[in-house]
Amino acid sequence: MGWKSEIIEGVLIAVALYLLIQASLMVTLGVEKSLYVVISGSMEPTYERGDVLVVKRVDVDAIEKGDIIVFDSPYGGIPIVHRVHDIKTEGEERYFVTKGDANPFPDPYYQPNNPGIPEEHVIGEPFIKIPKIGMVQIWLRRLIDVIRCPYPQPV
Secondary structure, rough: OOOHHHHHHHHHHHHHHHHHHHHHHHHOOOOOOOOEEOOOOOOOOOOOOEEEEEOOOEEEEEEEEOOOEEEEOOOOOOOOEEEEEEEEEEEEEEEEEEEEEOOOOOOOOOEEOOEEEEEEHEEEEEEEEEEEHHHHHHHHHHHHHHOOOOOOOOO
């Protein structure tokens, strides 16, 4: 067997293991996706860029100020991990005002009819941190971006 086929076999095994681990974690932790890579420094020093977080389902009624949650941004895009800065209740709906530990102000995801992160946007809470191994994913994404568009785009 040549070195090319060994590399392909290694990649296929790695992908299969990743999918097996994700499926196992999904069933045991109660979330659709349980592994997240921290891509910004907004939660430093608690979580640093490149840390991998294992996330489990959380009862939104049990979330309190100071808890860290992972949630879908109201504007779409990638999930965010931030600390609950405040909790607001309107009617029977709870909203979470969030803030990154390294950020000077709470997150600006709020509108007059939506005073924070709605309960249904909460994915879960991180409970295990694996330091820095997510840097590989960050570097690969950066490489893919460079390959897709090797020249800077005009603003």
